[in-house]
Amino acid sequence: YGLMLLFAWLSPSQALYFHIGETEKKCFIEEIPDETMVIGTYKTQLWDKQTGSFLPSTPGLGMHVEIKDPDAKVIILSRQYGSDGRFTFTSHTPGEHQICLHSNSTKMALFAGGKLRVHLDIQVGEHTNNYPEIAAKDKLTELQLRVRQLLDQVEQIQKEQNYQRYREERFRMTSESTNQRVLWWSIAQTFILIITGIWQMRHLKSFFEAKKLV
Amino acid sequence: VSLSPQLCALMFSWIRASELTFELPDNAKQCFYEDIIIGTKCTLEFQVVTGGHYDVDCRLEDPDGTVLYKEMKKQYDSFTFTASRNGTFKFCFSNEFSTFTHKTVYFDFQVGDDPPLFPNENRVTALTQMESACVSIHEALKSVIDYQTHFRLREAQGRSRAEDLNTRVAFWSIGEAFILLVVSISQVLLLRSFFSDKKTTTTRVGS
Numbered sequence: 577y578g579l580m581l582l583f584a585w586l587s588p589s590q591a592l593y594f595h596i597g598e599t600e601k602k603c604f605i606e607e608i609p610d611e612t613m614v615i616g617t618y619k620t621q622l623w624d625k626q627t628g629s630f631l632p633s634t635p636g637l638g639m640h641v642e643i644k645d646p647d648a649k650v651i652i653l654s655r656q657y658g659s660d661g662r663f664t665f666t667s668h669t670p671g672e673h674q675i676c677l678h679s680n681s682t683k684m685a686l687f688a689g690g691k692l693r694v695h696l697d698i699q700v701g702e703h704t705n706n707y708p709e710i711a712a713k714d715k716l717t718e719l720q721l722r723v724r725q726l727l728d729q730v731e732q733i734q735k736e737q738n739y740q741r742y743r744e745e746r747f748r749m750t751s752e753s754t755n756q757r758v759l760w761w762s763i764a765q766t767f768i769l770i771i772t773g774i775w776q777m778r779h780l781k782s783f784f785e786a787k788k789l790v
Numbered sequence: 791v792s793l794s795p796q797l798c799a800l801m802f803s804w805i806r807a808s809e810l811t812f813e814l815p816d817n818a819k820q821c822f823y824e825d826i827i828i829g830t831k832c833t834l835e836f837q838v839v840t841g842g843h844y845d846v847d848c849r850l851e852d853p854d855g856t857v858l859y860k861e862m863k864k865q866y867d868s869f870t871f872t873a874s875r876n877g878t879f880k881f882c883f884s885n886e887f888s889t890f891t892h893k894t895v896y897f898d899f900q901v902g903d904d905p906p907l908f909p910n911e912n913r914v915t916a917l918t919q920m921e922s923a924c925v926s927i928h929e930a931l932k933s934v935i936d937y938q939t940h941f942r943l944r945e946a947q948g949r950s951r952a953e954d955l956n957t958r959v960a961f962w963s964i965g966e967a968f969i970l971l972v973v974s975i976s977q978v979l980l981l982r983s984f985f986s987d988k989k990t991t992t993t994r995v996g997s
Binding site: 698726740746754758789 | 807899927942981
């Protein structure tokens with residue numbers, strides 16, 4: 577069982593990966609309701625020109641993780657992590673949160689190959705729950721654990737529905753504002769047009785009268 | 791308890807679901823890689839959330855470089871495949887056809903099935919009725935969450951269009967009012983300049 581637990585622990589680091597350049601900043605967007613937990617795990621590997629492959633791990637290589645809330649002003653998290661890291665945050669306002677990663681290239685020489693492989697895994701909401709751990713902690717039977725999982729899922733659905741209502745309200749306000757603006761602009765434009773027409777005619781008439789042409 | 795090698799392999803296969811939303815700048819291509827074990831059923835779903843005509847090129851290749859899926863300018867698609875061999879599968883999203891619009895792309899890459907709730911338990915006994923009811927509710931809720939996600943993305947798309955429209959209407963109103971005033975004043979000034987202080991050119995008025 578020890579070996580299995582070891583593999584269970586290792587698996588988060590063998591997730592989806594992509595390549596990132598030296599000064600490149602990669603951002604991911606998570607649109608989430610409020611009070612939702614987000615856990616991100618990443619692992620970086622550096623390209624080794626000698627062996628022609630990626631090194632399993634490189635100490636001294638770090639990633640700077642920056643998380644912004646929907647207002648794009650408040651930075652929830654802005655920290656440096658090592659080459660393997662795990663970051664967590666809970667949203668307080670619903671909306672688009674931005675998670676940005678870039679490497680802290682203090683060791684420029686290491687980037688001679690130019691490629692850095694980043695494994696990234698971001699889990700949101702009920703996916704953050706570790707059910708075997710919960711079962712062990714609360715001593716739940718399998719049925720109780722399954723029901724707990726269903727409860728968590730339903731809670732996530734409810735939160736998303738609430739968020740959906742909030743978003744729909746914003747959408748409706750935007751549409752109504754556009755409607756109002758188009759209405760007022762049409763009236764204003766007609767008004768301006770008539771006024772400038774009248775002004776033009778009167779001005780030219782008085783001008784021609786002064787020039788004794790009319 | 792002795793575990794058969796196949797069961798071990800099944801448990802060690804990378805059972806994952808990765809969903810990410812990222813921004814794809816114009817003329818850019820973004821690739822993602824995943825190591826998959828032979829025989830795993832995988833699903834790739836993507837949707838363009840904002841940007842331009844809401845389309846992106848997508849390409850999925852197996853470790854040999856054989857193209858399993860290739861579509862140009864797609865707004866949304868879902869592709870299921872079974873890994874025919876071990877290795878690194880690669881999928882890329884390209885916005886190279888676009889000159890100035892950057893796109894936000896959402897994708898969901900599911901590898902294998904969900905991990906079981908009790909990973910260290912042998913599935914020797916069949917599920918009780920309650921347990922299988924729970925499993926079907928779980929599956930149904932998963933599809934509800936999936937639909938919610940897609941709905942949210944479409945709503946985000948609609949909302950970003952509406953907000954764009956709103957700002958465009960505001961700027962256009964101000965711009966047009968300004969242009970109107972400038973044109974009418976300059977018309978008058980131009981006309982006045984035709985008649986100003988050139989008494990010898992009174993014949994010009996007639997022609």
